[in-house]
Amino acid sequence: MRLSYPASVKIVKVPCTGRVDTIHILEAFESGADGVCLVGCLEGDCHFIAGNIRAGKRVRYAKALLNEAGIGGERLEMYGLSASDGRKFAFVMREITEKIIGLGPNPIKTVNRKS
Amino acid sequence: MIVADRKPFEEIMKMIAPYEKILLLGCNECVTVCAVGGTRETALLASQIRMKHQAEGRAADIGEKTLERQCDPEYASTLAESLNDYDAVLSLACGCGVQFISEKYPDMPVLPAVNTRFMGVTEQAGIWTERCQGCGNCILDRTHGICPVARCAKSIMNGPCGGSHGGICEVNDSLPCAWQLIIDRLKARGELETYNEIEKPRDWSTSRDGGPRKRVREDMAL
Numbered sequence: 001m002r003l004s005y006p007a008s009v010k011i012v013k014v015p016c017t018g019r020v021d022t023i024h025i026l027e028a029f030e031s032g033a034d035g036v037c038l039v040g041c042l043e044g045d046c047h048f049i050a051g052n053i054r055a056g057k058r059v060r061y062a063k064a065l066l067n068e069a070g071i072g073g074e075r076l077e078m079y080g081l082s083a084s085d086g087r088k089f090a091f092v093m094r095e096i097t098e099k100i101i102g103l104g105p106n107p108i109k110t111v112n113r114k115s
Numbered sequence: 116m117i118v119a120d121r122k123p124f125e126e127i128m129k130m131i132a133p134y135e136k137i138l139l140l141g142c143n144e145c146v147t148v149c150a151v152g153g154t155r156e157t158a159l160l161a162s163q164i165r166m167k168h169q170a171e172g173r174a175a176d177i178g179e180k181t182l183e184r185q186c187d188p189e190y191a192s193t194l195a196e197s198l199n200d201y202d203a204v205l206s207l208a209c210g211c212g213v214q215f216i217s218e219k220y221p222d223m224p225v226l227p228a229v230n231t232r233f234m235g236v237t238e239q240a241g242i243w244t245e246r247c248q249g250c251g252n253c254i255l256d257r258t259h260g261i262c263p264v265a266r267c268a269k270s271i272m273n274g275p276c277g278g279s280h281g282g283i284c285e286v287n288d289s290l291p292c293a294w295q296l297i298i299d300r301l302k303a304r305g306e307l308e309t310y311n312e313i314e315k316p317r318d319w320s321t322s323r324d325g326g327p328r329k330r331v332r333e334d335m336a337l
Contacts, residue, residue, distance in 0.1 A: 023155065026162040068124035069163040070170045107170040 003086050005093035009037075016040075017078070018051025025062040029071050032109055035100035038078040039089065045082070052080060071107060075100060116145040116236075117209045118243045119152065119229040121160070127205070128167060130226045134203040135174060137164070139228070140194075140216065141181035142208035149243050151229050152207030154181040160207065160228060185212025191219045198223055234265075251321030251328065257314065259300045266293035272314040 014020055017040030028036045038059055040052035056078055063073030077099075079092045104110070131137050139161045147153030161177045168175035178201060182190045185208040194216070198204070203224040206213045209231040217225040233245040248265040254272075255262055264270045268278075268286040274294030278285030282295040301307045319325070 021155075023158050023162065026159060026166070030162050030166055065159060065163055069166040071166055108166060 001086055003090040005090040006097040008097060009093050016046065016048050016051040017055035018046070018048055020055050020058065022058050022062045022065065025059070025076060026065065029066065029075070029106060030108070032106055034106045034109075035075045035077075035096060035103070037076075037092070037096045039092070040078065040080050042080045042082055072103065075103060075106070116148050116234070117211070117231060118149045118233050118235045118245075119146055119209055119231045121151050121156070121207075121229050122227065124163065124167075127160070127228055128164070131164070131203065131205055134224070136176040136178070136201045136203075138178040138180060138198065138201040138204045139164075140185065140204050140206045140208070141179070142185045142206075142212050143181055143183045144186075144208075146208055146212075146229065148237065150241075152209075154179075157181055157207055160205075182208075186215045188215075188219070191216055194220070249322070250317075250319070251325075252317065254314070257312075258297050259304070259306075261293055261296045261300060263293045263297070266291075266296070272317060 017038050020038060025036055025038075038055055040055055041047070043052060046052045059076060059078040063076050066076060067073040077096055079096075081088045081092065139157050141147070141152050141154055141157035143153060146156075150156060157179050161179045165175045165177050168177075178197075180194075180197060182193070184190050185206060198220055201223075203226060204216060204220075205226050205228050206216055207228045208216075209229070210227065211231075213225055213227045217223075234247040234249060235243045235245045238244050245265055247262060248270075250264045254264070263272060263274060267274060268284055268290070269276060271294070275292050275298075276294075279292035279295055282292055282299075284290040284292045298307070298310060301310055321328075
């Protein structure tokens with residue numbers, strides 16, 4: 001298909017989005033990520049039954065923690081799509097990247113650069 | 116178990132504002148089970164505080180440690196050396212843990228990161244409810260395993276009161292009437308006649324009314 005998506009996206013492979021803990025998300029931001037996007041299976045399609053649904057709940061919790069910390073919960077999103085849907089994957093990667101560019105860099109890095 | 120809630124983040128940040136080097140101290144007991152102060156929650160709060168400090172351009176020296184129990188001298192004493200590196204301790208344990216660490220290290224400010232709520236059970240994953248008020252004189256044999264002291268809003272001994280409607284307490288719509296639960300259990304067991312036994316007024320001196328309590332076992336005391 002020769003689909004392209006932004007080169008700034010770094011893929012971290014996990015066996016299921018259910019494996020992603022809230023601390024993994026926070027650590028990504030603490031390490032300087034400008035945005036984090038979880039890409040799981042479509043609801044109802046989880047091989048482990050509810051991994052993606054649980055990940056969705058953790059994403060909502062992590063958003064609240066990021067808001068409290070002044071990072072901004074809107075920098076974190078979750079998408080559900082089929083593993084075979086490369087076209088949609090490329091689309092959501094472009095979409096989230098544009099959104100994060102609009103939000104600007106992670107506030108941690110902005111302050112460090114100023115000082 | 117003792118059930119707690121994390122304090123609002125802003126309150127925590129205000130509390131720790133005067134200090135630069137802070138040790139976040141989790142506890143592996145009750146607060147781990149109710150997902151508020153174990154190793155995992157300690158790491159989350161530490162990460163949040165570090166990010167908040169960095170976003171504000173402040174130096175962030177946040178340590179993390181989790182004790183097996185903060186309310187036990189055996190474990191509390193293990194902190195002695197590591198505390199030299201910090202200005203304050205932010206404890207994620209219940210009020211007992213915070214006070215005990217503070218007693219052991221009186222020169223160190225020990226701050227509470229959680230609000231201790233009640234003694235309760237895990238009703239289902241993510242939902243905890245109150246079951247015991249520690250009244251010091253258990254009557255669960257006579258109330259068929261359902262405690263009216265902790266679970267009735269008025270702690271009445273012969274209920275239900277007029278505020279019970281359709282099995283729900285008037286205090287809030289999601290609170291079952293403890294006395295209705297007791298009656299339902301008696302009916303199910305075919306023991307409704309025991310409901311006619313009137314409970315006499317209680318001596319509350321064994322509860323908080325008698326002041327802070329203490330238990331001594333001479334055979335164990337050193």
